[in-house]
Amino acid sequence: SSVGRADRMALGSLAVAGVSAVVFTAAMMLLQGHPDGAFLFAAVYVALFCLVLFPPYLGWALRTAGLEWTSVLTPVKDVLPPTLGMAGPVLALHAAGSWAWPASPWILAPVEVLTGAAVYLLLSRRQLRYYLREGFRGFLPQAEGEVADAGRTPTPSDPP
Structure with a gap:
């Protein structure tokens, strides 16, 4: 289990938070005033988390916990x-x-x-x-x- 490895899990969460902050800030600046801004921001959110951040983070978490995919x-x-x-x-x-x-x-x-x-x-x-x-x-x-x-x-x- 991942007991005693909270530092490694926190490190993975910190990386996710850092990438998210940069991407969301850039998306808000680029989409400001766009008529479909809310829809495009939602698309950025889905692409970022589902395709970019979640798979590596899940792999990191599973490896830390000693679990298989x-x-x-x-x-x-x-x-x-x-x-x-x-x-x-x-x-x-x-x-x-x-x-x-x-x-x-x-x-x-x-x-x-x-x-x-x-x-x-x-x-x-x-x-x-x-x-x-x-x-x-x-x-x-x-x-x-x-x-x-x-x-x-x-x-x-x-x-x-």
């Missing part, structure tokens, strides 16, 4: 389909909303967020039920002699 990639297979499934309706709503009803992005953005959340919840309801069920099970008192993790641990992909 599969410990992260295995759970991702359960959340990737709903995440990608949410993108289609949100992008379609953005295109249709911008074309048919050219309202302020401050009105359209919350509608897009709510639509994305609703689609994600709909597509991931099975996994969410599993996490709720297993999470609450951890708070319930166990019978004497019962082991918390007896046998095979179920996964979100298991049938309910």
Whole structure:
């Protein structure tokens, strides 16, 4: 585990904070007054964290903790389909909303967020039920002699 290696984790976080500060400052200066500034700034945020900073930081954190990449990639297979499934309706709503009803992005953005959340919840309801069920099970008192993790641990992909 990474116990006792907090200094290494802090060093990785410091690098992320430094790069983020420089990129966000440059983005704010360049996008100031641009009509699509909020959208472009969001694109910079996604590109910076998802593509540039997160993979190296995750690799650093996993190596520090002595874990393999599969410990992260295995759970991702359960959340990737709903995440990608949410993108289609949100992008379609953005295109249709911008074309048919050219309202302020401050009105359209919350509608897009709510639509994305609703689609994600709909597509991931099975996994969410599993996490709720297993999470609450951890708070319930166990019978004497019962082991918390007896046998095979179920996964979100298991049938309910």
